[in-house]
Structure formats: structure tokens, C-alpha cells
């Protein structure tokens with residue numbers, strides 16, 4: 001297992017588009033160490049979400065492998081991938097993806113319930129940690145966008161995942177709220193020892209990571225300041 005948490009090799013994913021095949025990812029390699037925060041920078045349509053979906057096993061590649069903590073995700077069947085994902089991966093999305101019919105408290109408890117884990121005071125502890133200790137009984141639509149993303153951050157980390165995947169986590173927030181939410185996200189991921197993969201089209205957001213990789217023509221390159229876009 002060693003130092004590497006995530007090992008991606010030769011990843012390829014193609015989609016049909018108007019009768020033609022387009023390789024969105026093509027021979028992509030990626031190594032991420034335990035506890036690292038890596039930004040995946042790329043313009044819209046470059047394949048950031050496609051890559052995150054392959055890393056979490058929501059989607060399967062046409063070629064290549066994904067291994068997390070030495071477990072070959074791409075070799076597991078769908079049920080095994082689902083169980084693995086629930087235990088070891090957390091998600092934060094641009095549009096929060098909170099369940100509107102559940103309260104804040106119930107939304108945050110969901111990963112524990114799916115994994116059959118006891119609460120043990122963790123839900124209220126996590127809501128305190130994201131500054132929403134007094135909103136347990138609220139429904140998501142009563143919260144501001146920034147507050148909703150804070151709930152999503154608590155939900156993403158409560159089951160202590162080794163890997164946290166964030167897809168444009170500040171894309172639906174104003175600049176100041178976005179900065180605060182990003183600082184909370186990176187700070188809590190670090191506190192928990194979680195490895196963070198942060199997909200974004202914003203160079204400014206990417207700056208908060210330990211390392212920035214740019215997605216260009218289906219592969220990841222270091223920095224990429226020189227890229228045309």
C-alpha cells in the first residue's frame with residue numbers, strides 16, 4: 001500500500017457524439033498520496049466530472065485501471081463498488097445534492113445509515129464543525145447556498161472517507177462565500193486526514209491545493225500555465 005492512496009493507470013473513456021466517437025480521457029495516469037490535496041484544473045468539457053466518476057466507480061472506463069488503497073476498483077462488480085464507495089469515498093457537488101425531503105440532520109446522517117454505523121453524536125458534532133449546530137431541524141430549501149454546501153461538506157466527511165471528491169464545490173456560490181466554503185472544505189479534509197481531489201475550472205480555486213494538475217486532451221499535466229485556454 002505504502003504512500004500512495006490513489007493509483008490510476010492508462011484510463012480511457014470514449015463517448016459517442018453525433019455519430020462520432022470522442023475520447024474524453026485517453027491514457028490518463030494519476031498518483032495521489034495519502035493526505036494530499038490535488039486540484040484537477042480543466043476548462044468546461046475537458047472531462048473533470050468524467051474522471052471523478054471513474055475514480056469513484058460510478059462509471060467504468062473503456063481502458064485502464066483505478067486502485068484505491070491497493071483495492072482494484074475497476075476489477076470489482078457493481079455491488080462491490082457501491083459498498084466500497086459508501087465506506088471510503090465522500091462527495092461534494094456544485095449543486096449540493098441535498099435531499100429536499102430530509103432535514104439537515106437527516107441529510108448528514110445518511111452515510112452512517114447506508115453503512116449501518118451508529119450516530120454516536122457525530123451528526124451534531126459535524127454540524128457544529130461547519131457552523132450549523134442550530135439548524136439541525138431545518139429543511140435544505142430554508143438554507144442559503146453557502147449553508148447548503150456546508151451541510152454537504154458535513155455529509156461528505158462524517159463517515160471518515162479516505163478520499164473526498166469535490167466537483168466545482170464553489171461553482172454555485174458568490175466569490176466571498178466560495179472562499180469561505182473552500183477554506184472550510186480544505187481545512188476539515190486536512191483535519192480528518194482525508195485525501196482531497198478538487199475538480200475546478202478556476203485557477204484561483206486550484207491555488208488552494210498542494211498540487212495542481214491540468215486536464216488537457218484527455219491526460220493530466222503538471223501546472224499547465226502555458227496552455228492556450
Ligand SMILES: Nc1ncnc2c1ncn2[C@@H]1O[C@H](COP(=O)(O)OP(=O)(O)OP(=O)(O)O)[C@@H](O)[C@H]1O
Nearest residue numbers: 015016024042043044045046047048049050051201
Ligand atoms: N454519459 C455521457 N454520454 C455522452 N457524452 C458524455 C457523457 N458524459 C460526459 N460526456 C461528454 O464528455 C465531455 C466531458 O464532460 P465532463 O462533464 O466530464 O466535463 P467537465 O470538465 O466536468 O465539464 P464541466 O466543468 O462543464 O462540468 C463533454 O463533451 C460531455 O458532453
